[in-house]
Structure formats: structure tokens, C-alpha cells
Amino acid sequence: MFRRTVAVALAALTVLAGLPGVARADGPPQRLVWGECADDLPNVPPDERVRCARLRVPVDWARPNGPTFELAVARRLARAPERRVGTLVFGPGGPGDSGVERIRKGDRFSGELLDRFDLVSFDPRAVARTAAPVCTPDPVLRKPPVPLTGQADFDAAVAYNRALWSRCRPTSPVFDHADTLSTVRDLDALRRALGERRLSFHGSSYGTLLGQQYAERYPGHVRAVVLEGVFDHSLDVRSFVRTQAAALQDSFDEFVSWCDRSADCVLHERDVRSVWARVLARADRGGYAPRTAFDVTAVALGLLAGPRWPQLAATVRDMDAGTPPPEVNLPLSVAAFCADRPARVRDYTDYAGLVRDAVAVAPDVRYGAGLLAVQTCLGWPSPVRNPPRALNVHTRTPLLLLNARHDPRTGYAWAENVARQLGRHGRLVTYEGWGHGTYQRTACTEAVVDRYLVDLTVPAPGTRCPAS
Structure with missing residues (x-):
């Protein structure tokens, strides 16, 4: 009886191995x-x-x-x-x-x-x-701003992220x-x-x-x-943030040069950097609430990827006139990115150092996408599965x-x-x-x-x- 059971089991496995939907580590x-x-x-x-x-x-x-x-x-x-x-x-x-x-x-x-x-x-x-995964934020928790403004924000970001991931995890096997x-x-x-x-x-x-x-x-x-x-x-986390900010600043510099030389720019013959600084200052004062200075930077990040210089110039002009920055969707698969990119940031002091590093190499655009990526992964389990090397x-x-x-x-x-x-x-x-x-x-x-x-x-x- 035992031999017959084993034979039946082996025959079943052989049939399953031939089906296109069954994964096998080895074999054909x-x-x-x-x-x-x-x-x-x-x-x-x-x-x-x-x-x-x-x-x-x-x-x-x-x-x-x-x-x-x-x-x-x-x-x-x-x-x-x-x-x-x-x-x-x-x-x-x-x-x-x-x-x-x-x-x-x-x-x-x-x-x-x-x-x-x-x-x-x-x-x-x-x-x-x-x-x-189907990821729905915990309605009880407030999503912290970008950038974070203190240790309380930092702790809230970690709590927010972990609560979100706990709601994602059961909805996807991977x-x-x-x-x-x-x-x-x-x-x-x-x-x-x-x-x-x-x-x-x-x-x-x-x-x-x-x-x-x-x-x-x-x-x-x-x-x-x-x-x-x-x-x-x-790249380690500090180099990652610095180089992404520097890349965005470089592209912004190219945009400014285009505006200076091209009549197609609606800011032509204006001091583009001064206009941009005025827009960021308004955002810092809450003039576009709930949009923040990071949302202003995200506009540049989105439009410079084209690059869509005429559209960016028109958007900067409109923001200078008081129009809030448009919402920019920067999608990121958290499950993939956070498993590849550790956010080894212990506390707000470390985080603030990253912000200072970004601003040092990107005085106009301040942040770059790296800072958002780091904040998105705060609290991810360590060590990550695919660390940088x-x-x-x-x-x-x-x-x-x-x-x-x-x-x-x-x-x-x-x-x-x-x-x-x-x-x-x-x-x-x-x-x-x-x-x-x-x-x-x-x-x-x-x-x-x-x-x-x-x-x-x-x-x-x-x-x-x-x-x-």
C-alpha cells in the first residue's frame, strides 16, 4: 500500500511538472x-x-x-x-x-x-x-511633510511608513x-x-x-x-542624495540659460533665479498650503525630465502670480526600491544633515528626488535584500x-x-x-x-x- 501511494504521488508530480503554470527550480x-x-x-x-x-x-x-x-x-x-x-x-x-x-x-x-x-x-x-499590493494609508496617521521639520516629524514618518507597509503586505505575496x-x-x-x-x-x-x-x-x-x-x-545614502540633487540643479541651470537666450521663454529678460526664489519663499510661508516648497521642486523635477522648458517657464510665472504648484505624481514601487536602497538614517539629526548636503550642491532646487526616496523608506527592515555595492x-x-x-x-x-x-x-x-x-x-x-x-x-x- 505504501509503495502504491508513493507511485501515485510521483505520477501526480510528473503531471504537474509538465504544466506551463508550475514553477520549477531545475529541469526544462x-x-x-x-x-x-x-x-x-x-x-x-x-x-x-x-x-x-x-x-x-x-x-x-x-x-x-x-x-x-x-x-x-x-x-x-x-x-x-x-x-x-x-x-x-x-x-x-x-x-x-x-x-x-x-x-x-x-x-x-x-x-x-x-x-x-x-x-x-x-x-x-x-x-x-x-x-x-493594494496600499491604503492608515486614516488615523498624518502623512508627514517633505522635508521633515523635526524629530517629531521623523518619528511620525517612520510610524506612517510602517503602518502603510503592514497594510500593503497581506495584499501581495511578493x-x-x-x-x-x-x-x-x-x-x-x-x-x-x-x-x-x-x-x-x-x-x-x-x-x-x-x-x-x-x-x-x-x-x-x-x-x-x-x-x-x-x-x-x-552609492551610500549621503552620496545618493547629493548626486540626485546636483543632477537636478544642473538641469535647472540649463533651463535658466535657455530662458536667458530664448524669446520663447515667458520669463525671458527676467531674473529667472530671483523669480524662482520668490516662489520658494512663498511656499515656505505657507502661501500655497497645503502645497510645500518640495512640491515646487517636484514641478521642476517632472518638467525638466522632458525637458519641457516652455511649460516649466509658464508654470513658474503662474506660481509667482500666486497660483499653487500643480500636483506632480512621482510613482515609486516601495517594495522594490526600499529593498534595494537602505535608508540608514538614525534620527532627525542625520536626516537634517542630508537636507543640508542637498541644499549645498543644489542651492536653487534644494532637494532632488533622492530626499523623497529616503523619506519613503524610513523604517524599512534592515538589512535590505539588495544593498548597494x-x-x-x-x-x-x-x-x-x-x-x-x-x-x-x-x-x-x-x-x-x-x-x-x-x-x-x-x-x-x-x-x-x-x-x-x-x-x-x-x-x-x-x-x-x-x-x-x-x-x-x-x-x-x-x-x-x-x-x-
Whole structure:
């Protein structure tokens, strides 16, 4: 009887192992079952070339035979299959951007890439269609301001964050397992399921961290990796805050220079820095309540990413006339970011030191996005799952880095530092212009990436693309 029971159990396990929805640590790769995508994007009609699937992977890769969840995946078939190179996986940014939506829209790729590759992406852990948590703030707790103003605010921020996370956690199986190292394992499982011997990858912004850490863990599985808008994971919290503030200040300086020389700026022939300082002073006095000075800075952070200089000039003019700053949504997947970026800030004294450091390098814009990111993660359990450290990458084909000289979010200094860490295993191409996201800025930036991905042509050292 015992032998018969064991045999039945083994037969059941064999059947389960053949199902596409069952995760396995070893053995043959899963088979992706492609079907119609949910019609859930406004103004994006269904496309016969785009199909969606689910990839089942472990919640915790340290327990590969433990609980699992499903990763949402989308694929856009190559328009010229007779000239198809292979599959290109896109790594979305944020963290919090949807890769499924990028593939469904199809607006992130050149005509050549649309012709030559099957384009695939996914919603990473805890994002959109992949076990995204439902996070509702505790109505009893007040959300502290940015920046914090004292120890009471600091304590309130920690309490607010922990209460929020306790409400998120039960709604997502991966809330405590959304770090980028876990997503690296997901990406390799996806590569295998796609039947690709080696990975062709294009990561944008925070998605560049995924590309970096994938190349580090799986160098033999890399065909080509593009890092566009490079995230530097080697920085401690103080350096992170300082460099993000400095990047925003640099982009603001470029905006001021444009206003000085261009009649298209509604602040032309005015002292733009003085107008901006007056707006911040009004915010400090509560003149835009409940909006704060940080909300004013967030306007610059949002519009300089374009860059949308004319719109920023008009908004600054309106704020100077008394109009409150518009609300700017800066989405961030807490489950992913806080697991990658420790906020080792003991108390308000430490926090105030970070604020002073930011203001020292960014006297006009004061804060940068780094301060918000730190405050968002105050109170996160320590140690984090994916702490900052320098890269150690050894791939046959160098990674291609592409960054704007004046990027307000992933500053050029980050790209330079990551390029130094990569050494001969990386190649930095500089776009001598502005904004966050550079691939489709000019014919030069597009050609550099396309030739690398299609032909594995690595650009010459020091390659630069002029500003448009």
C-alpha cells in the first residue's frame, strides 16, 4: 500500500511538472502560453501582433520549491520575421513602470527594432499586473511633510511608513521579495521560457539596475545589454542624495540659460533665479498650503525630465502670480526600491544633515528626488535584500551605456561612475543634450543602440551624440 501511494504521488508530480503554470527550480524551461491581452489600456486598441502570457516563478528564489506567483509578460512579434534577429527584452524603469504597457503601446522602439526583434517585457514584482499590493494609508496617521521639520516629524514618518507597509503586505505575496536580485532570477527564467540561449536586453532608468545585476550574475547568458539613463547602485545614502540633487540643479541651470537666450521663454529678460526664489519663499510661508516648497521642486523635477522648458517657464510665472504648484505624481514601487536602497538614517539629526548636503550642491532646487526616496523608506527592515555595492561584470560583449549630459534624474555622474566600475566590460555613449531618456532623441542615439543590438557593433570609446 505504501509503495502504491508513493507511485501515485510521483505520477501526480510528473503531471504537474509538465504544466506551463508550475514553477520549477531545475529541469526544462516553462512553456509560455500566449493569448489575447486584457483590453485595459485607454486609447490602446488590441493588436494582433501583441500577445500576453503568465510566467510562474518562486516568491523566494532561496526556496525554489516553495510558494509561487505569476509574472505578467507581453510580446510583440517582429514585423519582418524573415529578417528576425531574436528576442529583445525591455526592462522598465521606476521602479514601478509597467513593461507590459510598453510592449502594448509599442512606442519605445525604433522601426528597425520593431522589424527585427520579437519585443518582450513584463511587469516586475509588485508592479501593475504582477502581484501589485493594494496600499491604503492608515486614516488615523498624518502623512508627514517633505522635508521633515523635526524629530517629531521623523518619528511620525517612520510610524506612517510602517503602518502603510503592514497594510500593503497581506495584499501581495511578493511585497517582501521585490528586490532587483529576485527580479534578476525572474528575468533568467523568462529568457529560458522564451527559448533564448543568450539575452538581448534594453533597460531604461531603474531598469538599468536589472541589466547590470543580470550581467553580473549571468555573464555567460548575455548577448547584448543596453543601459539607458544609468542608475548607480554603488552609492551610500549621503552620496545618493547629493548626486540626485546636483543632477537636478544642473538641469535647472540649463533651463535658466535657455530662458536667458530664448524669446520663447515667458520669463525671458527676467531674473529667472530671483523669480524662482520668490516662489520658494512663498511656499515656505505657507502661501500655497497645503502645497510645500518640495512640491515646487517636484514641478521642476517632472518638467525638466522632458525637458519641457516652455511649460516649466509658464508654470513658474503662474506660481509667482500666486497660483499653487500643480500636483506632480512621482510613482515609486516601495517594495522594490526600499529593498534595494537602505535608508540608514538614525534620527532627525542625520536626516537634517542630508537636507543640508542637498541644499549645498543644489542651492536653487534644494532637494532632488533622492530626499523623497529616503523619506519613503524610513523604517524599512534592515538589512535590505539588495544593498548597494560596486559592480563586478565580466561579459564577452561590453554593456552599452547611454546617458544625457544633463539628466535631472539619472545624472551623468552616475553613468560615468558605472562605466568606471565596468571598465572594459562597458562602453559609455554621451548624448550632449537634456532630459531623462535618450534612445529616441536623435538619429545618432537611435543608430548607436540599434547597431549594437542588431549587429553587436560596440561604439568607439568616447562616442558622443550632439544635442538636437
